[in-house]
Amino acid sequence: MPAGIAPLTDAGRRFVELAEKHAAEFAAVADQHDRAGTFPMEHIEALKASGAIAGLVPEELGGVGVDCVHDMAVALSRFGRGDGAISIGLCMHYLMSWTMARRWRAGRAQGRDPDGSLLRAIVEGQAVMGVLNAESGSDNRHPFAEATPVEGGYRVRGKKSFGTMSPAATLFTVRVRIPAGDGEYLTANALIPADAPGLENLENWDALGMRASASHDIRLNDVFVTESAMTPPVPWGTLGHPGMTGGVAAALCLAAPFLGIAEAAHENAVELVKQRGKQPGPTPLREWGPVQGAVAENEVDLASMRGAFHRALELVDEGFARHFPGDPPLEELHETMRESQAAKLIMNETAVKVVDRCLAISGGSGYTAKSPLSRYYRDVRAGAFMSPFGALEAREFIARVALDLPPEG
Amino acid sequence: MPAGIAPLTDAGRRFVELAEKHAAEFAAVADQHDRAGTFPMEHIEALKASGAIAGLVPEELGGVGVDCVHDMAVALSRFGRGDGAISIGLCMHYLMSWTMARRWRAGRAQGRDPDGSLLRAIVEGQAVMGVLNAESGSDNRHPFAEATPVEGGYRVRGKKSFGTMSPAATLFTVRVRIPAGDGEYLTANALIPADAPGLENLENWDALGMRASASHDIRLNDVFVTESAMTPPVPWGTLGHPGMTGGVAAALCLAAPFLGIAEAAHENAVELVKQRGKQPGPTPLREWGPVQGAVAENEVDLASMRGAFHRALELVDEGFARHFPGDPPLEELHETMRESQAAKLIMNETAVKVVDRCLAISGGSGYTAKSPLSRYYRDVRAGAFMSPFGALEAREFIARVALDLPPEG
Amino acid sequence: MPAGIAPLTDAGRRFVELAEKHAAEFAAVADQHDRAGTFPMEHIEALKASGAIAGLVPEELGGVGVDCVHDMAVALSRFGRGDGAISIGLCMHYLMSWTMARRWRAGRAQGRDPDGSLLRAIVEGQAVMGVLNAESGSDNRHPFAEATPVEGGYRVRGKKSFGTMSPAATLFTVRVRIPAGDGEYLTANALIPADAPGLENLENWDALGMRASASHDIRLNDVFVTESAMTPPVPWGTLGHPGMTGGVAAALCLAAPFLGIAEAAHENAVELVKQRGKQPGPTPLREWGPVQGAVAENEVDLASMRGAFHRALELVDEGFARHFPGDPPLEELHETMRESQAAKLIMNETAVKVVDRCLAISGGSGYTAKSPLSRYYRDVRAGAFMSPFGALEAREFIARVALDLPPEG
């Protein structure tokens, strides 16, 4: 297999090495958890034990110290080679870690003394981050879960979906809307502990793939949130500046496991070709034109995914670095999001093609449940639904930026 | 939805009407059987009760009387709208029925008095036909199950796979090889009752999709077969004339359910679009450009599938009619197979694209297990593995015919 | 090459035979006219001499008597094999002939005595029909050429483009708008002789391909048109009932030459492969996997084009036959147009892919001007622009019909 994408930093190299080690463990039990629909909690414990859970926490706070989106995403692609389901959950944790670490670093650079307690809790295995942005029947920009102002904070009521890795998360960031009078709303994110009174995990995830991801619905029954646990609001219907800031990174990180799945599938198919003759003649399968053609298409497609991913990640990191310790302005984030979304589309749609072609190369054996290819085929299709934009919305966003139209409609 | 393909004959119209009625019943329990991996035996009973089980049996023998491949295949596409898994099993039964009925009609046309007892047994609900051609690790042209000549016939030993609808079949046609001396082999098909001593159903089907198809492995432990139950042999490694004769029809019939799946998926997605607004704004989802684009692509793809299917079926029927009561010569069958295989490739690969796009249109809801789209997505991928040529072999066959090379290598 | 689409009627078989004969003549001088940008007027004379110019004129009036769109379109695909440029011009003539012949037949069936003089003039070589629908910067539904009511008729002023085959046409149907007061307009078609005072052929066609089609701009300098030469108007911005009636046939006929081009290109490439070894080794090029792969893709694509084309043509003819001597109602025409447009998209976009793959198969020789492939490559791209809907508009039309939205917006 052509080299996967290499990390760019020392911390990245350490984190990727850990990710590859864990991925091998993930792979060993992935089918079993997939079949049972169980969440592999043992992996979370292993990540705590190895320190990988703190991959994005600064070294000063005891973490691995990865600070670029590029290397975070590369590690996530490696995790994805082992098991897509746990990896998509880890995306949530690491993205939140990255956001917090970036804020902590910015605070230090600005001479402030930022609070690193949550990051330290991650290092100590006390905190795992979860994300509750999605809702069935809506999109990230239009949450219906509502935070009603009460004495000292808010009461949150609603139902969030795709609570990926919810059994492991200790703390959720939850997208809500806040009434702004006149029937208008604002949107913000609330930080809510998993054991907050009124937070109910419906444990009802049941889907085509990503079956071990525990992406349950979470019901919020008048959960109390303090004022300080709420992010600054933006107009309802938009991602706004904070949403775009996190979103350009999220788009790529959430695509990363699907590169890993495609890489694992292709490796599986290539190994199969190398080992198998073409029955019953003397010609080895790997000398057979149609198989060579399919292998070549996969190689080209993997090159396409890797290239688009790598370049978009570089652009994202370069933009953040240029404005550090501040944030890129909104218009620049729109441009970056255009690149992130284009890369995400390439990765998700191409990953599906690669796995599909692996099934063809397998000659039927990949269709049986005992082949990991059949799991990859189900898991890989989840990519296109990942936030902040699904495949159809992403194209509209890209076109609007390209055509100088307001990108959020 | 644009009109599905219409049947061309009166018998065809009766059969298609029955198929549509049964398909509605299939659909009602398809998810349940898919989840449990159980074979829907109740449908077989219903098909016997309605007479549909005898769709291909001549009217003179009490059947529905369909005599063209076109209308058989159209009915199979309608069955497929309800449940792909049972439909792929029915393909086997109807294809065998068609072969037997064609022989019976040819016998009559030639002034002989052909044996119609098996066809009558189908009418009476006593016979359901199954096919055991495939083997794991080989292809249809290279069976390893071996028929050793013994007193009065053969003893068959081996393991066949993809015994689709095996719980319902009363009689299997089984592809075997026969030693021809000097390490050479011949290939023939043996007719073996499901309750023959030594025939063992391993009941082990477990796959990505088509989970209710009971496509179990079948072990043949020295099963005795009389001389007369064996078809005339051809060189091992080839389909030969009989294989090509049945194969041109089989290719298209085995593709038919996947058209039905794609049609059902598209209808599901279009209904969803019609009913759903694009949350939360006032614009209905169906006025949204990206959804219109995806719907249009699906419509174009369905037109592509239907056109290729319809035209290839006409060419197949035309060839058989022109030579009746004889068979088309081998070289003509190669030309027809080229068209059948091209149509099969179009259907299977396009069906996957259509269902994939339906998932995109569904906006994520199609990925959950409770949506039939998630089942369609798994089932539809089976099409490309159907005999007599998988997708990679089909392309090689087509190219060789086009380039005036011996098509079987 | 797999059989091209066969005509369905005796008249169709005669016409297709003539078309194939003429196509051979077209091919012999196609490159020469393409290079010089000259219109091959000699072909028009030959078509008159053979009677093919009257292919769509009823036999009772002395023509070949083709009366179904299917066979007209099949013949146009055969013409296209010889030279796309002249063929696209012939589409205009035959489509107009078909419309007039259908009206004449309907009149007879209704017991009237319809005027056949123009059809007879075609037989006698006195009339060749042209179409001036298009305008630069607009579409068929929104003509800007304006017919101002004057004593006894109208004065038409404007500039039409894509006056394909304009040097040969003796009579044009010209789409115009008519002021309806309040700034509103109606749309109608005027029948204008090529030698009408004020009709000026700018002889300025200069394009990527179809260089011999003489698709000049035509300026109308206050050309007088009598009341009776104007069709009944429809609201500006719509095709309306007459436009949809002609349009369902036009869509397919205007796609036909591009099937022919793709067929000719594939035949060219296949011949090249058969003749050429793969330099310098002993393996013939046709045994080489990548070439076999490309040939197979082309075969599959041709099957897709032929199937979609054939089936849509059958549906169009079936609809007209069912309502004869009347016309199908508008809503049914929308359904038929959906099928026509889907087939047209398949044909035009697939034809481009086929020719592109022929260039790849040619290994570079096809890129030189002396190879007909380089002409096919330029010509074949014109297909997607053909009226009544370009490729982008067609998808919107199809989606709107599928989603129960008013199809003309």
Added chain:
Amino acid sequence: MPAGIAPLTDAGRRFVELAEKHAAEFAAVADQHDRAGTFPMEHIEALKASGAIAGLVPEELGGVGVDCVHDMAVALSRFGRGDGAISIGLCMHYLMSWTMARRWRAGRAQGRDPDGSLLRAIVEGQAVMGVLNAESGSDNRHPFAEATPVEGGYRVRGKKSFGTMSPAATLFTVRVRIPAGDGEYLTANALIPADAPGLENLENWDALGMRASASHDIRLNDVFVTESAMTPPVPWGTLGHPGMTGGVAAALCLAAPFLGIAEAAHENAVELVKQRGKQPGPTPLREWGPVQGAVAENEVDLASMRGAFHRALELVDEGFARHFPGDPPLEELHETMRESQAAKLIMNETAVKVVDRCLAISGGSGYTAKSPLSRYYRDVRAGAFMSPFGALEAREFIARVALDLPPEG
């Protein structure tokens, strides 16, 4: 437009800036030279005047000093935005310059005193490099032009094709075969001045596109070559180590102009959309769903091209840097070539799709000769034929490396 690929070095930035300036001049006369089929010699003079002709010559020798393939290729993509025809010629010159400069730098690093006279001649405008590798009917690995050993050197006889930019080149590297006895051959490259006695430029280039590239056939009538002007030979039928070394860079540089063409086409189409309303309604064209869809696909495709290109270039440079002043070993070059070829396939095939979609977006105006889109459409198709592997051979090479087979067959 999203940012094109940025150069990585200071010298690269200077060279890219020059390239962009020249590209604007190229664009101004590109159509004129394309129509006349004339070579734009004035651009060569301008490149000499600006110093850009010495873009790859080390600063120590008076050049711009670009030393990485990445920045050379990025500059070539910028040239391509102006005119593909001249740019493909410049590829040859710059690739040869890079090879010579790398050898010169390696010599210096190894403490030798390498000859920089040819590089200095480039700076002084005295030398422009050309490449004569190709032959009609063969490929780069199998030259038929033959160098027969004679006193003091060789006499070369044969006909080379695709002598791109031949009117400007002062010195050609010419691939030849040398008899090795027993009917076997070796392959080497000879350095031959354009004015060498017996070198005859047939001035016969005439093709679908790249019409101003003067890619004439060159006949070698017993041209004398000294021993020292011949590179060390490799077995005939292989690129060998030197061919792979140059080839990994050549593959990407020769793909660069086609990225530039696609970028220019997309920019043209986007500008057109921004400026044009959708006639005649009030909705601007850029708000129209189908146009937004096509623009988004182009953006995604450009991201795919840029990413694959950028990453493969980084891998190429990284490999050369790691082994400097030596060369990467052959097996590593095979791995790198796999990545180069995958990127080249992505770029060339995607570039064709982008320009095709621009034609669709243009609504027909792009098909006329006066639109640059019609030129881009012809030019862009040349990419897939570029050496060292055409599109079909490239896939075979990639598959063979991936499957651990000897990559050169």
